[in-house]
Amino acid sequence: MTQITQRRAGRPRKALLDRQRIGEAALELVDRYGDFTLPALARALGVQPASLYHHVDGRGGVIELLREQISDAMDPAPLDEERWDLALAGFFRSYRDVFAAHPRVVPLLTTATIRSERVIRAYDKMVIRLADAGIPAEQAMTILTVVENFVIGSALDLAAPEVMWEIPEGVDAPALAAALAAQPATAKRADEVFEQGLTRLLAMLAEEFAPRDPE
Amino acid sequence: MTQITQRRAGRPRKALLDRQRIGEAALELVDRYGDFTLPALARALGVQPASLYHHVDGRGGVIELLREQISDAMDPAPLDEERWDLALAGFFRSYRDVFAAHPRVVPLLTTATIRSERVIRAYDKMVIRLADAGIPAEQAMTILTVVENFVIGSALDLAAPEVMWEIPEGVDAPALAAALAAQPATAKRADEVFEQGLTRLLAMLAEEFAPRDPE
DNA sequence: ACCTGAACACCGTTCAAGT
DNA sequence: ACCTGAACACCGTTCAAGT
Numbered sequence: 001m002t003q004i005t006q007r008r009a010g011r012p013r014k015a016l017l018d019r020q021r022i023g024e025a026a027l028e029l030v031d032r033y034g035d036f037t038l039p040a041l042a043r044a045l046g047v048q049p050a051s052l053y054h055h056v057d058g059r060g061g062v063i064e065l066l067r068e069q070i071s072d073a074m075d076p077a078p079l080d081e082e083r084w085d086l087a088l089a090g091f092f093r094s095y096r097d098v099f100a101a102h103p104r105v106v107p108l109l110t111t112a113t114i115r116s117e118r119v120i121r122a123y124d125k126m127v128i129r130l131a132d133a134g135i136p137a138e139q140a141m142t143i144l145t146v147v148e149n150f151v152i153g154s155a156l157d158l159a160a161p162e163v164m165w166e167i168p169e170g171v172d173a174p175a176l177a178a179a180l181a182a183q184p185a186t187a188k189r190a191d192e193v194f195e196q197g198l199t200r201l202l203a204m205l206a207e208e209f210a211p212r213d214p215e
Numbered sequence: 216m217t218q219i220t221q222r223r224a225g226r227p228r229k230a231l232l233d234r235q236r237i238g239e240a241a242l243e244l245v246d247r248y249g250d251f252t253l254p255a256l257a258r259a260l261g262v263q264p265a266s267l268y269h270h271v272d273g274r275g276g277v278i279e280l281l282r283e284q285i286s287d288a289m290d291p292a293p294l295d296e297e298r299w300d301l302a303l304a305g306f307f308r309s310y311r312d313v314f315a316a317h318p319r320v321v322p323l324l325t326t327a328t329i330r331s332e333r334v335i336r337a338y339d340k341m342v343i344r345l346a347d348a349g350i351p352a353e354q355a356m357t358i359l360t361v362v363e364n365f366v367i368g369s370a371l372d373l374a375a376p377e378v379m380w381e382i383p384e385g386v387d388a389p390a391l392a393a394a395l396a397a398q399p400a401t402a403k404r405a406d407e408v409f410e411q412g413l414t415r416l417l418a419m420l421a422e423e424f425a426p427r428d429p430e
Numbered sequence: 431a432c433c434t435g436a437a438c439a440c441c442g443t444t445c446a447a448g449t
Numbered sequence: 450a451c452c453t454g455a456a457c458a459c460c461g462t463t464c465a466a467g468t
Contacts, residue, residue: 142408157360
């Protein structure tokens with residue numbers, strides 16, 4: 001006789017939910033199905049959809065939780081790297097690695113305001129590192145945004161469906177077809193694109209703002 | 216006495232809808248409200264939601280139409296530019312300009328397969344231009360994707376809400392706050408970030424693959 | 431404070447009926 | 450072929466009732 005815990009009504013002696021558990025469950029759903037609904041999330045947590053509203057502000061609130069899950073997984077340690085360009089590269093690489101682990105979350109996070117403490121601290125530190133390297137505040141955000149835009153774009157590339165290109169009948173594009181065929185497999189390809197772009201962007205920035213001293 | 220044309224039932228003598236009109240109306244809705252629903256789209260076109268299904272495959276089909284609207288607005292002319300790096304820069308600039316004119320569409324297009332004839336022809340041409348410049352097919356897609364990822368990221372930056380950063384109480388991030396304050400206004404800022412990033416990426420690529428001949 | 435169950439408005443989609 | 454009107458499943462959200 002399996003004892004199924006029946007919840008009849010009223011407040012439980014100990015809360016069944018908390019924001020952390022909700023966030024984890026939501027991330028799991030998105031990883032698996034590419035999206036989530038409140039009923040599905042509630043089912044995964046063994047509660048009613050309405051219960052979620054005691055902990056988060058509706059669907060939008062759950063998306064906030066997803067953003068927190070992602071932010072918390074980022075690693076700010078590389079920012080202590082001695083060379084500022086390598087520090088930035090290291091942090092953005094970790095940034096992108098987290099997205100790589102959860103590619104299907106990216107499209108859900110493309111529009112919103114950043115309030116994550118961890119992310120804000122990381123950016124604050126990067127601005128400081130840039131200032132130390134002689135880069136003025138007016139340019140700091142531009143530089144960081146250039147790199148970030150590239151990271152976000154690359155993360156979306158990871159979330160993209162397997163077949164990204166579909167040349168319709170009647171349209172001939174032999175050069176493109178050949179180039180597509182010459183590409184490595186998806187996952188490896190995305191990694192390579194990211195690594196090349198990131199390295200190059202930062203090398204370029206380093207060159208422009210802090211040319212390495214001549215021996 | 217305004218004569219309101221009442222549609223009672225049955226097939227009209229001349230079709231009320233076509234894909235072009237649906238696409239235009241959808242784009243207008245997204246530009247204005249940031250999203251669309253089939254009922255709202257139908258209302259804007261003066262028909263019933265079910266009528267749309269005679270022309271497009273549901274909501275996903277309308278998103279395809281949005282993509283076509285965007286693709287058709289892109290200008291492939293810059294690809295005939297003499298220098299290949301300037302050709303690519305010109306095309307991607309036009310690519311991004313279209314997104315700049317319709318920033319709120321971008322989040323709707325982040326996941327999907329590219330079938331647009333215009334886009335495919337443009338990429339085909341770019342691969343050819345790269346090949347002419349001595350860049351092998353295996354590397355062509357990597358290069359194009361690096362640049363495209365940056366363009367998409369920048370386009371999303373345009374779609375972002377006015378306040379992108381919100382430093383919560385208790386968290387102090389003085390350097391970041393100062394850098395944010397030193398930024399130019401949103402629209403101009405995004406333009407600047409894009410232009411700098413694009414120019415730098417391509418200059419870098421040009422340097423690496425086809426160093427300009429020494430005078 | 432925190433959960434349930436019922437209820438509501440709204441959305442995407444299907445389909446028979448009509449020309 | 451192309452439109453309507455009715456119908457259905459499903460989703461997000463609210464709220465009174467219960468502890």
